[in-house]
Amino acid sequence: MSANEAKSTRKGRPAETIGEPALPDETEQAQRFEKARSAQARAVLEDYAELIDDLLTSGGEARPTDIARRLGVSHPTAIKSIARLKREGLAASEVNRGVFLTAAGHELAARARARHRVVVDLLVAVGVPRACAELDAEGMEHHVSDIALAAFSRFLKR
Amino acid sequence: MSANEAKSTRKGRPAETIGEPALPDETEQAQRFEKARSAQARAVLEDYAELIDDLLTSGGEARPTDIARRLGVSHPTAIKSIARLKREGLAASEVNRGVFLTAAGHELAARARARHRVVVDLLVAVGVPRACAELDAEGMEHHVSDIALAAFSRFLKR
DNA sequence: ACACTTATGTAGCCTTGGCTACATACTACC
DNA sequence: GGTAGTATGTAGCCAAGGCTACATAAGTGT
Numbered sequence: 001m002s003a004n005e006a007k008s009t010r011k012g013r014p015a016e017t018i019g020e021p022a023l024p025d026e027t028e029q030a031q032r033f034e035k036a037r038s039a040q041a042r043a044v045l046e047d048y049a050e051l052i053d054d055l056l057t058s059g060g061e062a063r064p065t066d067i068a069r070r071l072g073v074s075h076p077t078a079i080k081s082i083a084r085l086k087r088e089g090l091a092a093s094e095v096n097r098g099v100f101l102t103a104a105g106h107e108l109a110a111r112a113r114a115r116h117r118v119v120v121d122l123l124v125a126v127g128v129p130r131a132c133a134e135l136d137a138e139g140m141e142h143h144v145s146d147i148a149l150a151a152f153s154r155f156l157k158r
Numbered sequence: 159m160s161a162n163e164a165k166s167t168r169k170g171r172p173a174e175t176i177g178e179p180a181l182p183d184e185t186e187q188a189q190r191f192e193k194a195r196s197a198q199a200r201a202v203l204e205d206y207a208e209l210i211d212d213l214l215t216s217g218g219e220a221r222p223t224d225i226a227r228r229l230g231v232s233h234p235t236a237i238k239s240i241a242r243l244k245r246e247g248l249a250a251s252e253v254n255r256g257v258f259l260t261a262a263g264h265e266l267a268a269r270a271r272a273r274h275r276v277v278v279d280l281l282v283a284v285g286v287p288r289a290c291a292e293l294d295a296e297g298m299e300h301h302v303s304d305i306a307l308a309a310f311s312r313f314l315k316r
Numbered sequence: 317a318c319a320c321t322t323a324t325g326t327a328g329c330c331t332t333g334g335c336t337a338c339a340t341a342c343t344a345c346c
Numbered sequence: 347g348g349t350a351g352t353a354t355g356t357a358g359c360c361a362a363g364g365c366t367a368c369a370t371a372a373g374t375g376t
Contacts, residue, residue, distance in 0.1 A: 023216050030230030033205065036297035047191065058181050065353060072188030077334055079355065096341060096354060122284065127309040136306045139194035143297025151285040223323055235364055237325065254324060254371060
Protein backbone atom coordinates (compact mmCIF):
# COMPACT_ATOMS: atom_id res chain seq x y z
CA MET A 1 0.00 0.00 0.00
CA SER A 2 1.39 3.34 -1.03
CA ALA A 3 1.88 5.36 2.14
CA ASN A 4 -0.30 8.24 1.06
CA GLU A 5 -3.47 6.24 0.73
CA ALA A 6 -2.79 4.11 3.78
CA LYS A 7 -3.63 6.86 6.27
CA SER A 8 -7.26 7.24 5.35
CA THR A 9 -8.60 3.99 4.07
CA ARG A 10 -11.09 3.54 6.89
CA LYS A 11 -14.68 4.30 5.97
CA GLY A 12 -13.77 4.93 2.39
CA ARG A 13 -12.81 8.57 2.84
CA PRO A 14 -10.87 9.62 -0.24
CA ALA A 15 -7.15 10.18 0.13
CA GLU A 16 -6.31 13.71 1.20
CA THR A 17 -6.27 16.12 -1.67
CA ILE A 18 -3.68 18.80 -2.10
CA GLY A 19 -4.44 22.34 -1.05
CA GLU A 20 -5.32 21.45 2.53
CA PRO A 21 -3.44 23.15 5.42
CA ALA A 22 -0.73 20.45 5.34
CA LEU A 23 0.20 19.14 8.75
CA PRO A 24 3.82 18.73 9.81
CA ASP A 25 5.40 15.36 9.31
CA GLU A 26 3.98 12.77 11.67
CA THR A 27 7.16 11.51 13.31
CA GLU A 28 8.69 14.96 13.50
CA GLN A 29 5.62 16.19 15.33
CA ALA A 30 5.82 13.21 17.68
CA GLN A 31 9.40 14.12 18.48
CA ARG A 32 8.40 17.66 19.37
CA PHE A 33 5.93 16.41 21.93
CA GLU A 34 8.35 13.83 23.20
CA LYS A 35 10.95 16.53 23.77
CA ALA A 36 8.41 18.67 25.62
CA ARG A 37 7.50 15.73 27.85
CA SER A 38 11.08 14.96 28.77
CA ALA A 39 11.71 18.63 29.49
CA GLN A 40 8.75 18.52 31.82
CA ALA A 41 10.23 15.56 33.66
CA ARG A 42 13.41 17.52 34.31
CA ALA A 43 11.56 20.65 35.35
CA VAL A 44 10.84 19.64 38.92
CA LEU A 45 14.42 18.60 39.55
CA GLU A 46 15.70 21.87 38.15
CA ASP A 47 13.32 23.93 40.24
CA TYR A 48 14.33 22.16 43.42
CA ALA A 49 18.04 22.30 42.64
CA GLU A 50 17.88 25.98 41.83
CA LEU A 51 15.89 26.79 44.94
CA ILE A 52 18.11 24.75 47.24
CA ASP A 53 21.14 26.44 45.78
CA ASP A 54 19.55 29.84 46.35
CA LEU A 55 18.75 29.01 49.94
CA LEU A 56 22.22 27.67 50.63
CA THR A 57 23.84 30.71 49.11
CA SER A 58 21.69 33.31 50.79
CA GLY A 59 20.82 31.76 54.09
CA GLY A 60 23.29 29.01 54.71
CA GLU A 61 20.73 26.24 55.09
CA ALA A 62 18.07 24.60 52.90
CA ARG A 63 15.45 22.98 55.06
CA PRO A 64 12.50 20.95 53.76
CA THR A 65 9.83 23.26 55.19
CA ASP A 66 11.46 26.35 53.71
CA ILE A 67 11.66 24.59 50.37
CA ALA A 68 8.04 23.51 50.62
CA ARG A 69 6.88 27.01 51.52
CA ARG A 70 8.77 28.63 48.68
CA LEU A 71 7.47 26.12 46.15
CA GLY A 72 3.96 26.41 47.49
CA VAL A 73 3.55 22.72 48.27
CA SER A 74 3.07 20.72 51.44
CA HIS A 75 6.17 19.55 53.22
CA PRO A 76 5.63 15.84 52.49
CA THR A 77 5.53 16.69 48.80
CA ALA A 78 8.82 18.54 49.13
CA ILE A 79 10.38 15.69 51.07
CA LYS A 80 9.29 13.21 48.42
CA SER A 81 10.81 15.31 45.67
CA ILE A 82 13.99 15.77 47.65
CA ALA A 83 14.15 11.99 47.95
CA ARG A 84 13.99 11.84 44.18
CA LEU A 85 16.82 14.36 43.91
CA LYS A 86 18.86 12.15 46.18
CA ARG A 87 18.03 9.06 44.13
CA GLU A 88 19.28 10.84 41.06
CA GLY A 89 22.48 11.89 42.77
CA LEU A 90 21.71 15.60 42.78
CA ALA A 91 21.25 16.19 46.47
CA ALA A 92 22.14 14.65 49.81
CA SER A 93 21.05 14.96 53.41
CA GLU A 94 20.86 13.06 56.64
CA VAL A 95 17.72 12.64 58.70
CA ASN A 96 16.57 15.77 60.44
CA ARG A 97 19.24 17.82 58.72
CA GLY A 98 19.13 20.41 55.95
CA VAL A 99 19.56 19.42 52.33
CA PHE A 100 22.65 20.18 50.28
CA LEU A 101 23.59 19.67 46.68
CA THR A 102 26.13 17.32 45.17
CA ALA A 103 28.48 18.59 42.48
CA ALA A 104 26.03 17.41 39.83
CA GLY A 105 23.15 19.10 41.61
CA HIS A 106 25.06 22.32 41.96
CA GLU A 107 25.92 22.25 38.30
CA LEU A 108 22.30 21.68 37.37
CA ALA A 109 21.25 24.56 39.59
CA ALA A 110 23.80 26.87 38.05
CA ARG A 111 22.64 26.08 34.55
CA ALA A 112 19.00 26.43 35.55
CA ARG A 113 19.60 29.80 37.14
CA ALA A 114 21.60 31.09 34.18
CA ARG A 115 18.85 30.04 31.82
CA HIS A 116 16.21 31.55 34.05
CA ARG A 117 17.98 34.88 34.05
CA VAL A 118 18.43 34.97 30.29
CA VAL A 119 14.80 34.07 29.70
CA VAL A 120 13.58 36.82 32.02
CA ASP A 121 15.91 39.32 30.38
CA LEU A 122 14.72 38.35 26.94
CA LEU A 123 11.09 38.70 27.91
CA VAL A 124 11.77 42.12 29.34
CA ALA A 125 13.74 43.07 26.23
CA VAL A 126 10.81 42.33 23.96
CA GLY A 127 8.47 44.38 26.10
CA VAL A 128 7.04 42.07 28.75
CA PRO A 129 6.62 43.83 32.11
CA ARG A 130 9.19 42.63 34.64
CA ALA A 131 6.72 41.08 37.09
CA CYS A 132 4.99 39.20 34.31
CA ALA A 133 8.33 38.09 32.89
CA GLU A 134 9.30 36.56 36.22
CA LEU A 135 6.00 34.71 36.38
CA ASP A 136 6.07 33.36 32.85
CA ALA A 137 9.75 32.49 32.85
CA GLU A 138 9.20 30.03 35.66
CA GLY A 139 7.34 27.68 33.36
CA MET A 140 9.02 28.53 30.08
CA GLU A 141 12.64 28.18 31.08
CA HIS A 142 12.60 24.40 31.18
CA HIS A 143 11.73 24.22 27.52
CA VAL A 144 14.39 26.53 26.16
CA SER A 145 17.06 24.57 24.32
CA ASP A 146 20.73 25.50 24.36
CA ILE A 147 20.47 26.72 20.80
CA ALA A 148 17.59 29.03 21.62
CA LEU A 149 19.37 30.18 24.77
CA ALA A 150 22.44 31.10 22.75
CA ALA A 151 20.22 33.03 20.36
CA PHE A 152 18.65 34.86 23.29
CA SER A 153 22.07 35.87 24.62
CA ARG A 154 23.14 37.10 21.20
CA PHE A 155 19.94 39.09 20.87
CA LEU A 156 20.39 40.66 24.29
CA LYS A 157 23.93 41.69 23.51
CA ARG A 158 22.74 43.93 20.71
CA MET B 159 8.58 36.47 67.73
CA SER B 160 9.39 39.08 65.16
CA ALA B 161 8.95 37.45 61.76
CA ASN B 162 12.52 38.05 60.74
CA GLU B 163 14.04 35.94 63.46
CA ALA B 164 11.41 33.25 63.22
CA LYS B 165 12.76 31.78 60.00
CA SER B 166 16.11 30.78 61.36
CA THR B 167 15.82 29.95 64.99
CA ARG B 168 16.67 26.31 64.49
CA LYS B 169 20.20 25.38 65.52
CA GLY B 170 20.90 28.87 66.70
CA ARG B 171 21.90 30.26 63.34
CA PRO B 172 21.84 34.06 63.59
CA ALA B 173 19.13 35.96 61.75
CA GLU B 174 20.05 36.61 58.15
CA THR B 175 22.28 39.57 57.78
CA ILE B 176 21.92 42.16 55.10
CA GLY B 177 24.11 41.97 52.02
CA GLU B 178 23.15 38.44 51.09
CA PRO B 179 21.68 37.75 47.62
CA ALA B 180 18.15 38.40 48.92
CA LEU B 181 15.61 35.86 47.75
CA PRO B 182 12.26 36.89 46.33
CA ASP B 183 9.34 37.07 48.72
CA GLU B 184 8.27 33.65 49.91
CA THR B 185 4.61 33.71 48.97
CA GLU B 186 5.24 35.49 45.71
CA GLN B 187 7.69 32.78 44.74
CA ALA B 188 5.17 30.12 45.73
CA GLN B 189 2.61 31.74 43.45
CA ARG B 190 5.04 31.59 40.53
CA PHE B 191 5.44 27.86 40.91
CA GLU B 192 1.74 27.41 41.45
CA LYS B 193 1.03 29.21 38.21
CA ALA B 194 3.55 27.06 36.35
CA ARG B 195 1.93 23.90 37.74
CA SER B 196 -1.55 24.89 36.69
CA ALA B 197 -0.29 25.80 33.23
CA GLN B 198 1.19 22.36 33.02
CA ALA B 199 -2.14 20.80 33.86
CA ARG B 200 -3.75 22.63 30.96
CA ALA B 201 -0.95 21.78 28.55
CA VAL B 202 -2.08 18.30 27.65
CA LEU B 203 -5.63 19.41 26.98
CA GLU B 204 -4.40 22.23 24.78
CA ASP B 205 -2.12 19.95 22.81
CA TYR B 206 -4.89 17.48 22.16
CA ALA B 207 -7.44 20.13 21.28
CA GLU B 208 -5.06 21.85 18.90
CA LEU B 209 -4.08 18.60 17.23
CA ILE B 210 -7.65 17.37 16.88
CA ASP B 211 -8.60 20.69 15.36
CA ASP B 212 -5.71 20.46 12.92
CA LEU B 213 -6.70 16.96 11.90
CA LEU B 214 -10.32 17.88 11.44
CA THR B 215 -9.44 20.92 9.38
CA SER B 216 -6.90 19.27 7.16
CA GLY B 217 -8.12 15.73 6.85
CA GLY B 218 -11.73 15.74 7.88
CA GLU B 219 -11.35 13.17 10.64
CA ALA B 220 -9.50 12.91 13.95
CA ARG B 221 -9.02 9.29 14.89
CA PRO B 222 -7.42 8.07 18.12
CA THR B 223 -4.57 6.23 16.42
CA ASP B 224 -3.65 9.23 14.30
CA ILE B 225 -3.70 11.40 17.39
CA ALA B 226 -1.56 8.89 19.26
CA ARG B 227 0.96 8.67 16.44
CA ARG B 228 1.27 12.43 16.09
CA LEU B 229 1.73 12.90 19.82
CA GLY B 230 4.19 10.05 20.02
CA VAL B 231 2.24 8.06 22.61
CA SER B 232 0.53 4.69 22.62
CA HIS B 233 -3.09 4.60 21.57
CA PRO B 234 -4.46 3.70 25.01
CA THR B 235 -2.75 6.80 26.37
CA ALA B 236 -4.40 8.90 23.69
CA ILE B 237 -7.79 7.33 24.35
CA LYS B 238 -7.45 8.04 28.06
CA SER B 239 -6.60 11.67 27.41
CA ILE B 240 -9.46 11.99 24.96
CA ALA B 241 -11.72 10.65 27.70
CA ARG B 242 -10.48 13.46 29.89
CA LEU B 243 -11.20 16.00 27.16
CA LYS B 244 -14.73 14.63 26.99
CA ARG B 245 -15.09 14.80 30.77
CA GLU B 246 -14.10 18.44 30.65
CA GLY B 247 -16.57 19.18 27.88
CA LEU B 248 -13.96 19.93 25.24
CA ALA B 249 -14.48 16.98 22.93
CA ALA B 250 -17.07 14.38 22.05
CA SER B 251 -17.21 11.09 20.20
CA GLU B 252 -19.14 7.86 19.98
CA VAL B 253 -17.61 4.42 20.23
CA ASN B 254 -15.57 3.45 17.22
CA ARG B 255 -15.96 6.86 15.67
CA GLY B 256 -13.58 9.77 15.22
CA VAL B 257 -13.28 12.53 17.79
CA PHE B 258 -14.63 16.05 17.32
CA LEU B 259 -14.48 19.20 19.36
CA THR B 260 -17.23 21.02 21.19
CA ALA B 261 -17.48 24.78 20.89
CA ALA B 262 -15.37 25.14 24.02
CA GLY B 263 -12.80 22.72 22.66
CA HIS B 264 -12.64 24.52 19.37
CA GLU B 265 -12.17 27.79 21.11
CA LEU B 266 -9.37 26.38 23.22
CA ALA B 267 -7.71 24.98 20.12
CA ALA B 268 -7.93 28.31 18.34
CA ARG B 269 -6.34 30.15 21.22
CA ALA B 270 -3.64 27.51 21.55
CA ARG B 271 -2.79 27.65 17.88
CA ALA B 272 -2.69 31.44 17.82
CA ARG B 273 -0.36 31.46 20.79
CA HIS B 274 1.79 28.77 19.26
CA ARG B 275 2.22 30.76 16.10
CA VAL B 276 3.13 33.96 17.91
CA VAL B 277 5.66 32.16 20.09
CA VAL B 278 7.35 30.56 17.10
CA ASP B 279 7.43 33.87 15.29
CA LEU B 280 8.93 35.60 18.27
CA LEU B 281 11.62 32.99 18.66
CA VAL B 282 12.50 33.31 15.00
CA ALA B 283 12.49 37.09 15.29
CA VAL B 284 15.09 37.04 18.06
CA GLY B 285 17.31 34.74 16.05
CA VAL B 286 16.33 31.18 16.89
CA PRO B 287 16.52 28.87 13.85
CA ARG B 288 13.07 27.94 12.59
CA ALA B 289 13.36 24.20 13.27
CA CYS B 290 14.56 24.84 16.80
CA ALA B 291 11.82 27.41 17.34
CA GLU B 292 9.18 24.86 16.42
CA LEU B 293 10.67 22.37 18.86
CA ASP B 294 11.02 24.75 21.78
CA ALA B 295 7.69 26.46 21.25
CA GLU B 296 5.87 23.21 21.85
CA GLY B 297 6.80 23.26 25.52
CA MET B 298 7.00 27.00 26.08
CA GLU B 299 3.68 28.08 24.65
CA HIS B 300 1.63 26.79 27.55
CA HIS B 301 3.38 29.12 29.94
CA VAL B 302 3.02 32.35 28.01
CA SER B 303 0.48 34.62 29.67
CA ASP B 304 -1.87 36.86 27.72
CA ILE B 305 0.14 39.88 28.77
CA ALA B 306 3.36 38.40 27.45
CA LEU B 307 1.59 37.28 24.31
CA ALA B 308 0.37 40.79 23.67
CA ALA B 309 3.91 42.07 24.17
CA PHE B 310 5.17 39.50 21.67
CA SER B 311 2.65 40.64 19.07
CA ARG B 312 3.59 44.26 19.60
CA PHE B 313 7.26 43.40 19.26
CA LEU B 314 6.66 41.46 16.06
CA LYS B 315 4.74 44.33 14.53
CA ARG B 316 7.77 46.58 14.67
C1' DA C 317 -17.95 -15.50 3.30
C1' DC C 318 -13.93 -15.89 5.50
C1' DA C 319 -9.50 -14.52 6.65
C1' DC C 320 -6.41 -10.79 7.50
C1' DT C 321 -5.09 -6.41 9.03
C1' DT C 322 -5.82 -2.42 11.31
C1' DA C 323 -8.37 0.44 14.65
C1' DT C 324 -10.63 0.80 18.94
C1' DG C 325 -11.43 -0.01 23.47
C1' DT C 326 -10.55 -2.20 28.30
C1' DA C 327 -7.80 -3.86 32.17
C1' DG C 328 -4.20 -3.43 34.92
C1' DC C 329 0.34 -1.80 36.10
C1' DC C 330 3.93 1.97 37.02
C1' DT C 331 5.75 6.67 38.33
C1' DT C 332 5.16 11.42 39.50
C1' DG C 333 3.61 14.84 42.21
C1' DG C 334 -0.12 16.51 44.73
C1' DC C 335 -2.64 15.92 49.45
C1' DT C 336 -4.01 14.79 54.79
C1' DA C 337 -3.20 12.56 59.06
C1' DC C 338 -0.27 10.85 62.22
C1' DA C 339 4.21 9.85 64.63
C1' DT C 340 8.74 11.28 65.91
C1' DA C 341 12.52 14.47 66.68
C1' DC C 342 14.36 18.85 67.60
C1' DT C 343 14.73 23.50 69.94
C1' DA C 344 13.47 26.87 73.10
C1' DC C 345 11.91 28.45 77.16
C1' DC C 346 10.46 28.56 81.84
C1' DG D 347 14.15 18.87 83.06
C1' DG D 348 9.64 19.02 81.25
C1' DT D 349 6.55 21.17 78.08
C1' DA D 350 5.16 23.75 74.12
C1' DG D 351 5.91 24.53 69.48
C1' DT D 352 7.97 23.76 65.19
C1' DA D 353 10.36 20.62 61.85
C1' DT D 354 10.84 16.28 59.99
C1' DG D 355 9.52 12.07 58.43
C1' DT D 356 6.08 8.09 57.26
C1' DA D 357 1.78 6.05 55.60
C1' DG D 358 -1.65 6.03 52.63
C1' DC D 359 -4.79 8.22 49.39
C1' DC D 360 -5.72 10.42 44.70
C1' DA D 361 -5.38 11.88 39.66
C1' DA D 362 -2.63 12.27 35.59
C1' DG D 363 -0.28 10.34 32.07
C1' DG D 364 2.80 6.91 30.60
C1' DC D 365 2.94 1.68 29.30
C1' DT D 366 1.74 -3.59 27.76
C1' DA D 367 -1.44 -7.20 26.90
C1' DC D 368 -5.62 -8.63 25.52
C1' DA D 369 -10.38 -8.45 23.39
C1' DT D 370 -13.51 -6.65 20.15
C1' DA D 371 -14.93 -4.05 15.99
C1' DA D 372 -14.39 -2.55 11.39
C1' DG D 373 -12.82 -2.36 6.98
C1' DT D 374 -9.96 -5.08 2.79
C1' DG D 375 -9.21 -8.52 -0.21
C1' DT D 376 -9.59 -13.00 -2.36
